[in-house]
Amino acid sequence: MALVPNHDAARSALGYLHQVDWALVEMLENGPDRPDQMMMLEQFDDVSWQDDAGPTDLLQVKHHVGKRGNLGDKSVDVWKSIKVWLDDGGSRAVDGPTLRLVTTASCPPGSAMEALRIGSVREERRALELLDRSAAEAESEETEPARALWLEQPKDIRAGLVSRLSVLDGSIPIDQIGSRLRRSLWWVGLSEANLDLFVDQLRAWWHGLAVDLLLKRRPPVVAHEVRSRAGVLRDGYNLSSLPTSVARPSKDETAAIVDQHANHIFVRQLGWINVPTNLLERAIIDFWRTVEQTTVWVANHLVDLMELQEYRENLADQWDHSWDAMLRKLPPDATDAEKEDAGYDLWSQMRDRAGTYLRSNFQEPFFRNGILYELANLEDPAESHGWHPEFDSMLRQLTLERTK
Numbered sequence: 001m002a003l004v005p006n007h008d009a010a011r012s013a014l015g016y017l018h019q020v021d022w023a024l025v026e027m028l029e030n031g032p033d034r035p036d037q038m039m040m041l042e043q044f045d046d047v048s049w050q051d052d053a054g055p056t057d058l059l060q061v062k063h064h065v066g067k068r069g070n071l072g073d074k075s076v077d078v079w080k081s082i083k084v085w086l087d088d089g090g091s092r093a094v095d096g097p098t099l100r101l102v103t104t105a106s107c108p109p110g111s112a113m114e115a116l117r118i119g120s121v122r123e124e125r126r127a128l129e130l131l132d133r134s135a136a137e138a139e140s141e142e143t144e145p146a147r148a149l150w151l152e153q154p155k156d157i158r159a160g161l162v163s164r165l166s167v168l169d170g171s172i173p174i175d176q177i178g179s180r181l182r183r184s185l186w187w188v189g190l191s192e193a194n195l196d197l198f199v200d201q202l203r204a205w206w207h208g209l210a211v212d213l214l215l216k217r218r219p220p221v222v223a224h225e226v227r228s229r230a231g232v233l234r235d236g237y238n239l240s241s242l243p244t245s246v247a248r249p250s251k252d253e254t255a256a257i258v259d260q261h262a263n264h265i266f267v268r269q270l271g272w273i274n275v276p277t278n279l280l281e282r283a284i285i286d287f288w289r290t291v292e293q294t295t296v297w298v299a300n301h302l303v304d305l306m307e308l309q310e311y312r313e314n315l316a317d318q319w320d321h322s323w324d325a326m327l328r329k330l331p332p333d334a335t336d337a338e339k340e341d342a343g344y345d346l347w348s349q350m351r352d353r354a355g356t357y358l359r360s361n362f363q364e365p366f367f368r369n370g371i372l373y374e375l376a377n378l379e380d381p382a383e384s385h386g387w388h389p390e391f392d393s394m395l396r397q398l399t400l401e402r403t404k
Contacts, residue, residue, distance in 0.1 A: 011065050018063040018174040020210045022102060023047045024203065024226070025177065026059070028184040031223025038220035041213045044091070045084065050220060055097045060084060062103035063174060071105050071113040071169055073134035076142055078113060082131075083146035085161060086153065094160035100168065107169045116167045128162045178203075188234045197300050201233050201245050241361035242302055246293040248285065258284050265384070266376040268398060272388040273343035283373060290370020303358070311358050315371055318356060319385050322346055330389060343387035350387075 019041070026047060027039055037049045037056060044050065045058035060081040071078055081101050085091040091099065107114035112130035115123035135147040150158065172180055181199045190198055206226075212218040236243030249257060261267060261284045270280055297303040326346045330338065350372055357363050378384035379399055381392035388394060 011063075014065060014174055015063040018177070019046050019061045020207060021174060021177040021181075021203070022059075022061050022171075023210070024206045025180055025184060027221070027223060027226050028181070031226060034223060038222050040220040041210055043220075044088070044097075048097075054090060057098040057100065058085070058091055059100045059102055062101070062105060064104045065173075071101075071103065071107045071111060071167065073112050073130050074138045074140060074143065075105070075113075076140070077101075077103060077105060079143040079146035079150075082161070083149055086146075086149050092153075092157060092161070094156055096160070096164065099161065099165040101165065102168045102171050104171050104173050105169060107167060113167045113169065116162070116165050118166050118168050124159070124162050128159055131162070132158070185230065188230060190234065190237055193300055194237055194302070197243065197245060197296070198233055198237070201243060202230055204245075204247070205229055205233075236362070237302070238361070239359075241359050242297060244293065244362075244364055245296050246289050248289070254281065254285060257288050261288065264377055265379060265395070265398070266373040269376050269386050269388065269391060269395075270347070272386075272391065272394060273340050273347055275344065275347065283369070286366040286369040287373040287377075288370075289366050290374065293367060307358070312371055312375065314356055315368070316375055316385060318353075319350060319372070319375065322349060323385075327389060334389070339389045342389055343391070347387040 023039060023041060030049075031039075034049060037051050040048050040050060044055040046061045047059040048055050049057035062077045062081075078101070085099055090096055101113070107117050112127040112134070114120065115127040115130070131150065135150045138147060178196075178199055181203065182195055185195065185199060185202070188195070188198060209218070209221060213221065233243060235241055248254075258281050264284075264287070266287065267280065267284060270283055275283065294303075294308065298305065298308075323346065326342050330342055334342070351369055356368065358367065372385075375385040376387070379395070381395045384391075384395060386392065386395065
């Protein structure tokens with residue numbers, strides 16, 4: 001029996017992602033005007049601004065796929081939003097916070113929501129009359145609880161909610177959020193190609209921060225945090241630095257990556273010097289991140305192949321000097337255990353050595369280590385580097401075994 005895609009689940013997932021992304025748009029565009037306020041997700045509303053006294057601005061964020069929907073007086077989105085606000089004493093109060101409905105749907109001409117649309121002449125009295133009429137006359141079972149709750153409220157509560165409610169209809173869908181963010185981030189002064197990568201980085205950081213907000217693992221976020229993070233990311237695009245866009249993988253991703261690289265030559269070489277399993281996994285991840293990060297840089301013209309080759313050659317020269325020093329310290333009759341220990345010490349020394357960075361302000365250890373593992377991942381002993389004092393003969397034997 002064929003599986004039927006769960007379109008409702010997909011729409012819900014897109015809605016949640018859109019809510020998180022819209023919060024970033026809100027932070028970038030309105031945050032500078034709210035220096036003393038903070039933002040939270042799913043605390044007082046989908047998105048909320050607050051100060052030390054409590055919420056100041058509550059946002060209901062609605063996303064539709066395909067047909068954009070509408071905000072007619074009988075709209076489910078309208079009445080669900082109203083119920084959310086009426087269910088909370090703070091947002092229901094006459095002097096409560098500002099209320100905003102942000103949606104990809106559209107306000108039909110003559111509707112209550114059109115009368116409250118941002119950018120149009122407000123007609124609060126007409127909006128109240130239309131909502132009262134719809135609450136009394138509509139027959140939808142889905143909106144009945146919200147409409148009944150509306151009619152239970154005194155007129156000053158209903159009028160107060162209308163007076164604080166603004167509607168932003170026709171908002172961009174999730175697949176256009178990237179364009180909106182690029183416009184909001186024009187001030188970083190990057191080229192069009194680099195701006196795309198920059199937005200992806202900032203968006204990924206924001207998604208991680210949103211998880212912490214939703215899990216209540218951190219306090220509400222303030223605008224200067226976002227600006228500060230954007231500044232740090234932007235600095236990665238100057239001539240003395242580079243952006244880090246490939247993050248450490250998750251636990252499940254790590255297991256798959258380690259499995260895929262288990263037979264790489266550099267992994268076998270690390271096995272010859274008895275590197276512990278946990279450090280071996282870190283080495284594989286450093287190698288993987290380096291390959292992925294280099295691909296991103298080259299594709300975005302942030303670094304050229306000549307610069308990378310010169311960097312590899314500089315590290316290879318350092319390795320050659322350290323290799324010679326290790327051999328000089330080994331006694332002629334060194335045991336297998338002494339040779340393994342010497343190779344392990346060389347690996348530790350090369351891994352932990354400071355300096356020799358690709359760019360002066362790009363000092364990510366994973367990249368330097370990853371290049372070392374690239375140098376140790378060549379099959380030809382004449383070109384490869386290694387840690388074990390007899391790695392060249394061991395590598396020739398490994399090559400013979402692989403060709404059989």
